Amino acid sequence: MIVSALLAVPLAAGVLAAALPWRRAVGWAMALADAVVLGLGIALAAQASRHHVASGLDGALRADALSAFMVVVIGVISLLASIQSIRYLEAEIARGEHGARHASLYSFLVQAFITSMLAAVLAANLGALWVAVEATTIATTFLVGHRRSDKALEASWKYVLICSVGIALAFLGTVLVYFAALHVPGHPTGASVLDWTSLVHASHHLDPAVVRLAMALLVLGYGTKVGLAPMHSWLPDAHSQAPAPVSALMSGVLLTVAFYALLRFKVVADGALGPGYTRTLFVIMGLASLLVAASLLLTQRDVKRMLAYHSIEHMGLIALGAAAGTTLAIAAVLLHILGHGLAKAVLFLASGEILLVEGTSEIDGIAALLARRPLLGGIFGFGLVALLGLPPFSLFVSELNMIRGELAVGLGWAAGLSLLAMAVIFAAVMAHGRHLLLGGGPDARPSATSRLVGIPLVGGLVACAAFGLSAWPLQSLLAAAARVVVR
Amino acid sequence: MISGSALDGVELAAGVVLAGAILALWRKDLRSLTSVLALQGIALAALAAILAATGGDVGLGVVAGVVLVTKGLVIPGLLARVVRADPGSRETAPLVNVPASLVAAAGLVILSYLVAGQLTALMPDPLTRLAPLGLATVLVGFFVLVTRRKAVSQIVGLLLVDNGVALLAFLLTAGVPLLVELGTSLDVLLVVVVLQVLATTMRARFGHVDLDQLRELHD
Numbered sequence: 001m002i003v004s005a006l007l008a009v010p011l012a013a014g015v016l017a018a019a020l021p022w023r024r025a026v027g028w029a030m031a032l033a034d035a036v037v038l039g040l041g042i043a044l045a046a047q048a049s050r051h052h053v054a055s056g057l058d059g060a061l062r063a064d065a066l067s068a069f070m071v072v073v074i075g076v077i078s079l080l081a082s083i084q085s086i087r088y089l090e091a092e093i094a095r096g097e098h099g100a101r102h103a104s105l106y107s108f109l110v111q112a113f114i115t116s117m118l119a120a121v122l123a124a125n126l127g128a129l130w131v132a133v134e135a136t137t138i139a140t141t142f143l144v145g146h147r148r149s150d151k152a153l154e155a156s157w158k159y160v161l162i163c164s165v166g167i168a169l170a171f172l173g174t175v176l177v178y179f180a181a182l183h184v185p186g187h188p189t190g191a192s193v194l195d196w197t198s199l200v201h202a203s204h205h206l207d208p209a210v211v212r213l214a215m216a217l218l219v220l221g222y223g224t225k226v227g228l229a230p231m232h233s234w235l236p237d238a239h240s241q242a243p244a245p246v247s248a249l250m251s252g253v254l255l256t257v258a259f260y261a262l263l264r265f266k267v268v269a270d271g272a273l274g275p276g277y278t279r280t281l282f283v284i285m286g287l288a289s290l291l292v293a294a295s296l297l298l299t300q301r302d303v304k305r306m307l308a309y310h311s312i313e314h315m316g317l318i319a320l321g322a323a324a325g326t327t328l329a330i331a332a333v334l335l336h337i338l339g340h341g342l343a344k345a346v347l348f349l350a351s352g353e354i355l356l357v358e359g360t361s362e363i364d365g366i367a368a369l370l371a372r373r374p375l376l377g378g379i380f381g382f383g384l385v386a387l388l389g390l391p392p393f394s395l396f397v398s399e400l401n402m403i404r405g406e407l408a409v410g411l412g413w414a415a416g417l418s419l420l421a422m423a424v425i426f427a428a429v430m431a432h433g434r435h436l437l438l439g440g441g442p443d444a445r446p447s448a449t450s451r452l453v454g455i456p457l458v459g460g461l462v463a464c465a466a467f468g469l470s471a472w473p474l475q476s477l478l479a480a481a482a483r484v485v486v487r
Numbered sequence: 488m489i490s491g492s493a494l495d496g497v498e499l500a501a502g503v504v505l506a507g508a509i510l511a512l513w514r515k516d517l518r519s520l521t522s523v524l525a526l527q528g529i530a531l532a533a534l535a536a537i538l539a540a541t542g543g544d545v546g547l548g549v550v551a552g553v554v555l556v557t558k559g560l561v562i563p564g565l566l567a568r569v570v571r572a573d574p575g576s577r578e579t580a581p582l583v584n585v586p587a588s589l590v591a592a593a594g595l596v597i598l599s600y601l602v603a604g605q606l607t608a609l610m611p612d613p614l615t616r617l618a619p620l621g622l623a624t625v626l627v628g629f630f631v632l633v634t635r636r637k638a639v640s641q642i643v644g645l646l647l648v649d650n651g652v653a654l655l656a657f658l659l660t661a662g663v664p665l666l667v668e669l670g671t672s673l674d675v676l677l678v679v680v681v682l683q684v685l686a687t688t689m690r691a692r693f694g695h696v697d698l699d700q701l702r703e704l705h706d
Contacts, residue, residue, distance in 0.1 A: 127667030134674040141681050150692065157638070157685050164645055164678050165632060171671065172625065172652045176606075179659040183609055194664065209605040 002040050002047075003056030003063050006071060006118050009036050010078075014111025022093075022103035027086035030107055034082045034114065038075030044068040049476040055124070062124035062196075065480035066334075070121040070260050073338050076463070077252040077345045078114045081245040083456045084349045085110060088243055091356050097147075106146060106243075113139040113249065117257050127194045129261055130167070130174050133225060136254055137163045143246040144238045155234075155241035162234040166224025170261075173217035177268065180210040196264055200487075203271025211272040218265050219281045225258035228319060229288035232312050236296075239308035240361075244352020247304060251311045252345035256337040259318060263330075263485050266322065271487075275325055282323035283414050289316030290421035298428040303351045303361045306432055307344065310387060313425055314340045320411070320418055321402030329405025330482040335471060336398035342464040343386040343395065346457050350380045353453050363432050367439030375449040377437050379457045384433045386464050388426055393461075394468035493541045494613055497658075500534035503527065504654050505596075505620045508627040508647050512588045515581075520643045521567045527650045528558030531657070538661050546665040554653070557672045562646065565683050569639055572690065582634040592627050599623040606659065614658045621658055624651030638686045642679065649675055 013033030020026050047054060048068035055062045063071070089103040116139055120132035137160060145156035174194070181193050184205040188198055224231035239247045266278050293313035300306040314336070321333040353376055354369070355361045370377035386393035399422075406415040467474060489497065507527040511520055532555035539547035583591065599622035606618050628647030635641055656663055663671070 125664075125667070127663055128670065131667060131670035131674055134671075134678075138674065138677045138681055141685075145685070145688075148688075153685065153689055153692065157682075157689070160678065160681055160685070161632075161641060161645060165629070165648060168625075168645070168648045168652055172655060175652065175656045175660060175663060178663055179606070180609070182660055194667070207609045210609055213602070213605060 001054075001056065002044050003054050003061045003122055006037060006040050006044070006122065007061075007115055009033050009040070010111045010118065011115045014108045014115065017104055017107035017111060020104065022089065022100040022107065024086060024090065026104075026107065027082070027089060030085065030111060031079060031082040033111065034075065034078040037114070037118070038072065038079050041068065041071035041075040045072050045477050049480045051480060056122075060124055060128065061119075061122045063122055064484050065477055066260070066263070066484040067121050069334055069338075069477055069481045070257065071118060073256070073341050074114065074117050074121065074253050076338075076460075077249060077341050080345050080349060080456050080460055081248045081252075082110065083452065084248070084352065085243075085245040087356075087450065087452050088245055088352060102146075106143065109139050109143050110246065110249070113143065113246075113254075117253060120257050121260055124196060125192075125194050126174055126177070126196055126199065126261075126264065129264070130171055133170075133222070133258060133261060134164075134167050136257070137167065137225075140238075140242075140246065140250060140254070144242045146243050146246070147241065149241075151237075152241040155237035159234045159238040162231065163225055166221045166231055168221070169217045169224075170221025173214045173221055173265075176210055176214035176217065177206075177265070180206040180214065180272075183207060196268075199268050200271060203268045206268070206272040208273055211269055212277060215265065215269040215273070215278060216281065218269075219262060219278075219285065222258050222261045222265075223285055225255070226262070226319075227255050227289075227312050227315050228285040229292040229312065229316070232289065232292060235312060236305050236308040239311065239348075240302055240304040244304075244348050244355065247307075247352075248345040248348040251308065251348060252341040255311060255315055256318070256341065259315065259322075259337070263322060263333075266325075267485055267487065270325075279323045279325065279409075279411075282319045283411065286316040286319030286323060287414060287417055289313065289319065290418055294421040294424040294428075297425050298431075300432070301363055303354065303363055303366070303436070304348065306363070306429070307347055307351065310425070310429070311340075311344060313421070314344075314387075316421075317399065317402065317418060320406060320414055321398075323414070324402065324405035324409050324411055325486060326405045326408055327479070327482045327486045328408070329402055330485045331478040332398045332401030332405060334478055334481055335394055335467065335474070336402065338474075339386070339394035339398055339464055339467060342460050343383055343393065346379065346460040346464075347383040347387065349453070349457055350376060350383060353449070354380070363436055366436050368437075369439075370437040372446060373449055374446050375454050379454070379461065381433065381437050382461050383457075384429060386461065388429060389422070392465045392468045394464055394471070397468050397471065489538070489541050489613060493537050496537045497534055497614065498617060500530040500537070501617045501620045501654060501658065503530035504650060505624050505627075508624045508631075508651070509589070509592055511631060511643055511647060512592055512627060513585060515585070517570045517637065517639045518567070520639065521563045521570060524566065524643065524646055524650075525559055525563035527647075528554065528560070528563065531650060531653055532559055534654070534657055538657060542661060544661065547661060550665060550668045553669060553672050557676050558646075558650065558653070561676060562679050565679055566639060566642060569683055569686050572687070581636065581640075583630075588630065588634065591630060592623075595626040595630065596623040599626060617658050618655060621651050621655035624648075624654060626651075638682075638689065642682050642686070645682075646675075646679070 045068040048065040116135035123129040141160045227235040535551035599619040603619040632644030
């Protein structure tokens with residue numbers, strides 16, 4: 001019941017937005033729909049942390065603790081992004097760049113995007129999960145190209161082509177898993193072969209050679225959508241060219257929704273092969289991503305590109321945490337997914353506001369933001385502090401626990417390398433941030449920041465800090481979700 | 488178990504798919520690339536239809552129809568529209584020239600036979616033995632994708648990868664479950680529509696769709 005409503009609400013809101021001419025009330029209706037998604041997600045999470053598995057649409061949808069947790073993450077970031085979309089679209093219409101029809105299309109695509117992410121995390125069937133992840137690519141392509149500039153077009157071309165190839169490989173991997181499952185005696189046939197629960201049940205009997213090939217293709221394929229090196233090249237372009245609320249959604253949740261798919265397949269592959277194989281794949285790609293981020297962050301000149309490379313870093317950290325694979329490490333990975341999502345969404349939304357009021361997103365073009373716009377500068381500064389993994393924000397706790405998990409399984413060397421990369425990134429981001437926030441800039445009277453921007457973004461940061469100080473509201477949910485992955 | 492003339496038909500269809508991929512490497516004329524894709528689509532649909540008929544599988548018969556319409560007609564048709572807007576367009580300077588591409592393709596086919604050994608080991612039947620053809624199509628598609636510069640050629644590369652995956656799915660598992668198969672076809676169709684719109688918009692703005700002239704975004 002709740003599960004089916006989770007898909008129906010944002011989809012209905014999107015259709016409504018497409019049908020009505022855009023005005024402020026429509027924008028608020030979208031935000032309301034996403035607030036409902038968050039509310040339903042919390043209700044689902046409350047059920048799931050008591051180990052109740054909800055299902056819907058004749059068993060096609062299934063929500064255990066892991067799914068419920070991802071629904072909450074999607075809900076909270078969608079809410080932030082859709083409130084900010086109101087400001088973005090109004091500014092766009094006021095500048096005369098695009099008309100109200102364009103805004104209607106934007107709202108529809110954003111809600112379709114949110115619906116397909118929800119469908120991905122709620123799908124019981126791994127084939128349906130693939131269809132939903134591919135649908136996110138389709139919904140977001142036009143959002144990346146929304147500004148219709150040359151750069152935006154180039155970015156969306158790269159995005160759709162690279163991600164479609166990646167996802168084609170993931171499909172091949174899924175087909176191979178299906179092939180292996182067909183040869184397990186007593187395994188159900190027909191549509192339920194790819195059901196995650198029955199696959200996990202049969203995982204010990206899957207042919208290891210085929211699963212090894214399948215998992216390599218899956219990690220490469222879904223890894224493209226996660227933005228893991230070496231298939232990350234679309235990410236900085238797409239995230240820097242998309243409208244800020246879309247960047248927030250893509251960076252804050254879409255990447256981790258694709259990682260969620262890998263977590264599901266990890267359980268199946270580990271059953272067939274033991275934990276070593278997936279661990280090796282995750283460690284290689286995680287370290288490669290950290291290396292790419294560390295070597296390219298320093299030279300970035302654009303705020304949004306800097307944030308995009310920061311996403312590659314965090315996806316690398318998450319891959320390393322998942323490689324460790326202990327209950328502690330997986331719970332930390334999930335907390336990191338939430339913390340990174342919140343901090344990154346706040347930063348992308350703040351950078352959208354910076355672009356709006358400053359007219360540029362070049363780091364060199366902005367200085368002394370803190371003196372001139374105290375609230376906006378403060379939000380950006382605290383967002384960076386959160387993203388760098390400093391206390392009291394939850395990323396500090398989750399990074400610490402991921403490293404503890406890595407040490408526990410003998411991945412200390414990888415943890416050491418990741419700390420080294422993080423130190424380089426820390427220095428690079430501090431240099432950029434100091435120029436942007438303090439720097440020597442034109443002296444001007446401090447100006448206020450719109451409440452529409454201030455309240456949600458401060459709320460996002462407060463939530464990120466609160467989960468860092470005490471994860472108790474999430475404790476039982478995280479533990480239950482980690483037990484879904486660690487068996 | 489499949490045998491006799493049905494098996495001959497399946498072998499022929501699978502061979503046509505790989506031959507189409509090699510042909511796509513060889514031809515520089517963009518218009519003939521769309522015909523190659525249509526041919527592959529028809530071969531895939533025929534293969535699915537044969538499997539459906541021998542297995543008495545109604546769902547797979549539906550899939551065969553969907554494949555015929557999407558991969559055989561609609562997708563090549565959409566691409567042909569992009570090509571027609573720019574008559575006489577050719578893949579002028581691929582990063583790797585044609586003879587070298589063909590040598591590379593031969594290498595990829597051999598590689599596929601080596602990798603697919605793991606699949607045949609699990610189920611040594613006549614259909615699984617054809618799996619290297621699908622794998623080789625995927626790899627050749629990749630090769631087209633990374634060595635060609637025209638927008639249309641890149642879409643063709645993506646579709647070759649996709650057709651190769653579809654061929655493997657039919658050979659190994661007689662198609663994934665119907666609902667997933669339908670969702671997949673719809674997704675691929677939408678991706679091509681998206682790419683077509685982008686290519687058309689790019690031509691309208693830049694007057695060309697040479698992707699190596701788009702270099703504003705890099706580090």
